[in-house]
Amino acid sequence: MSRNAEVAALLEEMADRLEALDVDYKPRAYRQAAENVRGHTVAVETLAAEGQDAVEEIDRVGEAIAAKIVEYVETGSIAELEELREQLPVDIEALTRVEGVGPKTVADLYEALGVQDLDDLEAAAEAGEIQEVKGFGAKTEQNILDNIAFARESHERQLLGDAQPLAERVMDHLRASDAVERVETAGSLRRWRPTVGDVDVLVATDDRQAVVDRFVEFDAETIEAGTSKASLRANGIRVDLRVVVPDEWGSALLYFTGSKDHNIVLRNRAIERELKVNEYGVFDVSGVDDPDSGQRVGERVAGETEAAMYAALELPYIAPEMREDRGEVAAAAAGELPDLIDETDVRGDLHLHTEWSDGDDSVAEMVAGAEEFGHDYIAISDHATGPGMVGGVGVDDDALLEQAEEVRAVAADADVRVFTGVEANIAPDGSVSVADDVLAELDCVVASPHASLDGDGTDRLVAACEHPEVNVLGHPTGRLLNQRPGLDFDVEAVAEAAAANDTALEINANPHRLDLSGSYVKRAIEAGATLAIDTDAHTPASYGFVRFGVHTARRGWAEPADVLTTREADDVAAFLGL
């Protein structure tokens, strides 16, 4: 959201360039700052407008980096970055995207051959010039050639919705081997981040080689294969396998699930207790002179399960979705972890479409699909006409009333309760694109922003929440992952307006949206808002997207009571004012 991703990319470029120049420690500092800027829920331009001190409130952003962020917001560039670009005039972002090519390699090849971009790199490799450079050889040159094409096309993180099914297929493939005792995803995929850099899979086995051998038989290109780890590329997604002995399953799963920041908090907690935690277990190092003298120093006190790892640190189990260093370890230590919502808690869906607007199926088919899925209730909420609706997609006011009659007729014979409804558009001024008397006829009014999705949307969204007929604020930012950042807004102000007016804030479970995000969900709940997990389904097969919404809610520490769509139909009807 906002320009945070843009600033984060610049800080990462600073890190790469400093690393190419062999500068110590600063690259790490810039990378950590970049990560936190990217994940920060307040827009950097908002913070910069308040002053440098406000920018420094971002974790791992100190005086120097904050000054550069302010400089960038005010002038559009960072002088020091420009100097670094002059010093090493290469497209370092593109070049380091090539698997196996890092900042040092970029510097070496520029120095020796004047390589500045992917075209230069490819030409040098094809001409056989790279293997002549000191420190390089024929194999490195061939690897570069093999990986350039992939680097040209893939520059984005993968959608969770694409990576998750691939992970399931890989795990099924592995389970067919007798050598596999346990298999699980790890990394950001297991934490259900909306996008992931790769797919991480962990296996427990007594026969590591057999598992690696089975893994590389998966229909994909092998990147590397050793005795305890291997990597593939399938459907353009990198899949990393880690293989461990069963005794180290819990410690390895915890370590490789991350996040890195969560693990650092755990490690520091361990040190306070004269314990050492790593991917091999928890070790009591109270009687050890040098705890850093090896991987398995001291008496091993845990490692076989994640729960035992946490228990050794005097903590209850913390769900993967919460492991983002947002205070979860402190909450666990205080016995204040939320009782998280899970997939079985959801009873209905208040945002879906039919062929009346841009859906694929009829009202009757969507209702039948909901029955089959096991929902207790749904709302038919087709697009209304208005800003953002192109090609005559939206349903006008008269047709909405006609459709409501059809919905009531279908509902009469259905096993699920069916609410009439609409997805109205929120104009930039906060007004809603359907007449009030028509909205009053409908059971469930979802209002969503679809156009003019830049800048600050706080007033616009607050106005929609305050509209007496609006029940759900649909995909509040309007973001599309990897496509557009969506509206920036003051989440506390919108959440408070929502709470005061009995409007639910949606967690749109469509894998392209996941909007609100987990960090916004957490702050919305803290501000007193009620959430609604909806799929925005355009066909019955998409009811299954609800799991992405549930795990996003878990990333925001949501309990069942925080979510409208966990309630029984009568209670939802009451919330809708029926």
Added chain:
DNA sequence: GCCGTTTTCGGCCCGACTGTTTTCAGTCG
């Protein structure tokens, strides 16, 4: 460059894999 119940200086995670090397550097996660 950042950070601090070891606090204004001194430390910053580290192991696996690959390819180039005869003991290590770079990359990656």
